[in-house]
Amino acid sequence: MKHDCHYHPGDPAKWHCGECQTHYCTRCMPDADSRKRHALCPHCSRAMRYLGAATEVVPFWNRLSAFFRYPFHTDPLIVIAICTLVPLMVKPNLLGVIITLVLAVALLKYTYDVIRHTAEGHMKPPAVSVAFTGSGFNIVILQLLVFVVMGGLVGAAAMVGGALLMMLTLAFVVLALPASIMVLAMERSVGAAVNPMNLAVLISRIGSPYFLLYAYLILLTLASGAAQDFAATHFPVWFSQPLAGFLNSTFTLILFHMLGYLLFQYQEELGFASDLQDEEAPGDVQHQDRSARFDADIDINLKDGNYDRVQSMLKEALIKDRDNPQRIGQLFQLLSARNDTAELYRYHPRILGWLANRNDGDSLATLLEDLEGVETGFRLDDPELAVHCARSLYQRGQYKALLKLLQDFLKRFPDSNELAPAYLLVAQALANGLNQWEKATAFLNFIQKRCANHPLHGQIATYLNQAENREPLNGPKASFAVGE
Known part of the structure; x- marks a missing residue:
């Protein structure tokens, strides 16, 4: 059954809390350990059930082409x-008979390992070594025993109930x-594989x-038989025999891969959980973050309407890391939404600096207006921050907000090295933005007289010349000439 995340509808759930009856996706659980299938509920801190890929796996009928490509990977080939x-x-x-039997057993072992491998979430075939090493070679004997027991069940049904019961039993078998086959591959138990109830x-x-x-599977079996018959009919023996063997093995791998994928697709209904294992899960990448x-947690609390809790979390985070731009931005968005x-x-110096760094002059102008409502005649106490904000305001065309922000700058910061940049911004706002050339010229003259030692002093003559000609105050043009 497909479950969506409670907080992100449309995203498949990966975890379920039985206490809270809440489903979570990987975005909600970035610290979860999907490999160890361990995660704690963000609400009640209890261990949750891992759903694996059950809620997001693609139905097998939508990936038929992938099934047919499966045997043509390097290892199965x-x-x-x-x-x-x-x-x-x-x-x-x-000796030849022994070698043939051993290889037949190895091939059958590999196909059964394909079922288990796929059911565990591996969409790439197992390695070559799986066929020839490790345990599991007894799968051939187990499968033969399954066939014997099934044949015995059909025979017993014939003796007990006659032809009708025999046909019904045979149909069920x-x-x-x-x-x-799926049960035998996963559990390696003859009893489980022949138990009718199971x-x-x-x-x-x-x-x-x-x-x-x-x-x-019936179509695959018929196709395999038809292909092998075609090979035997139309090609010489030296070619048709290996081709028939290749086709038979190929179709068998496709069939067993499909069986494993069906287990993977319906893992939740079958009582186990597995995830795609061929790539590292996003949750594991962020495990230590x-x-x-x-x-x-912020996202969850916001969607639950716990705004006070989110505000407290952000304020506590800024105590530990006061200049964290991500937390400052989140706090600004929350406080603005809550008005x-x-x-x-209280947090205006850090928020204004964050907005200026983002060059968000429009939000700066709005915030400065709000701060004016809290403190009549509000002015910044930091000249560098004031000029930084004024520059962002200028670039966004917020000229009046810029002039108000830098009002009485000389009186408040008479010895600041930011005096020349501040009044140059004022002059540019007056001239380029408000078309007040006389006032702009007055500020430029002030800079020329008062700030003789500032690096900007050498450019003021160019600005004055532009003001006299009613040209935009953009300063000297860049020159790439190389002096002799």
């Missing part, structure tokens, strides 16, 4: 080549064969897609 071609090259003696529960939990997959957990002018006034 090598396994197929070894298990198909080597038996054709050995002599038909005892044929229908449940894919389910039996198989019936598996089929019922998957539902109608099981029968759709069954139809695909505490700021990601903090941002997720909390008192708190805006």
Whole structure:
């Protein structure tokens, strides 16, 4: 069953809290450990159930092309080549028979490992070594025992209930064969793989897609048989035999990969959880990033309407890291949305600096107007910050807000090194923005007389000449000439 995240509708849930009955996606749980399947609920701090990829996996009928590409990866091709071609090259003696049987067992082991590998979330085939090393070679004996037990069940049904019960039992055995293969691959148990109740529960939990997959498997089997028959009919023996073996192995891998994917798709209904393992999960990348957990908590609390809680969290964060631009921006957005002018006034130096760094002159003008409402005649006490904000206001065309911000700058900061930049901005706002050339010229003359030692002094003559000609006060043009 597909579950969406409670806080991000449309995003598949990866975690579920049984206490709060809430589903969370990876954005809500950046600190969760999906590999260890461990995460604590942001609300009640209790361990949550990991849903894996159950809520976002693509249905198997939408990725048929990927199934057919699966055997043509390097590893399965090598396994197929070894298990198909080597038996054709050995002599038909005892040693050749043994080699052929061993390779047949290795190929069958590999196909059953494909089911488990896929069910665990690996969409890339297992390595070549899986076919020839490790445990699991007894799968051949287990599968033979399953066939024997199933045949015994059909025979017992014939003796107990006659032909009718035998046909019903046979129909069930044929229908449940894919389910039996899946159970055997996952549990390595003959009893579980032949238990009618166990198989019936598996089929019922998957539902109608099981029968759709069954139809695909029949078509694959018929296609494999037809391809092998075509090869035997139209090609010489030396070519048709390896081709038939290759086709048979290829279709078998496709079939077993589909069975494994069905388990992966319906993992939640079947009582286990796995995720895509071929790439690192986003949650693991951010596992050590505490700021990601903090941002997720802010997002959750905002969507729950806990605005006071979010405000307290941000203020506490700014005590630990007072100049963190991300937290300052979040606090500004929250205080603006809540129209909390008192708190805006309290944090105004940091917020104004943050807005100036973003060159957000429009928001600066609005905030300065709000601060004026809290403190009549509000002025900044920091000359560098005042000029920094004025520059952003000028670039956004907020000329009147700039003039108000820099009003009485000489009186408040008579010895500041920012005096020349401040009054140059005033002159540019008056001339370029408000078309008040006489006032602009007066400020330029003041800079020329008062700020003789400032680096800007050498450019004032150019500005005065532009003001006299009613040209925009843009200063000297850049020159790339190289002196001799």
